[in-house]
Amino acid sequence: MNKGTKTALSAVAATFVLFVAVMGYSVYQVAGFVAGKGAFDKGYAAEYRREYAAAIVQFDLALSKPITRYWRAYALENRAYCYQELRRRAEAIRDYSDALRLKPELSEARADRGTLYEGAGQKDLALDDYNEAIRLNPNLTRALYRRGMTYMGQAAYAKARSDFREAIRSFPNFEAAFA
8 A cells, every 4th residue: 555545544534533523423323324325325226227126125224224314214215116116005105104204395205105195096195295295396297297187087177287287387398298
């Protein structure tokens, strides 16, 4: 190892010790944070590859570590999406709900949970989630579209048309809204 590498490693080690001292964490707690974030990253990569069962295992591991509230919410949201893709509705709804308790501003989690509620025939809960998702992110095209579809099912055609127009305005290439 050359002198530059030794100096760089010493600086990293000093920064780590300072971080641990200032934040009041033990070395073991910091190691747990790092392990949890590493498992989250592996889960996210598996999810991207559409290996949902493998992703769930990694998100489970991340959630078993002392990760921050921020990463816990995202691990729950991503694990919920994996459950949703595997058609495990109850587990997906539970994880979306837990993620939203930690981070209520997750508009995409609200829209996805709304889709699950809609699929379960719980139209009122679905509309509540779509409305909140749109309030949080007025350009969330999929929430606008899904709410419009729910309105269509209730024969509220003017409301549905308004949502479809807004979906097209926010994302002009959104083909589903043209159908």
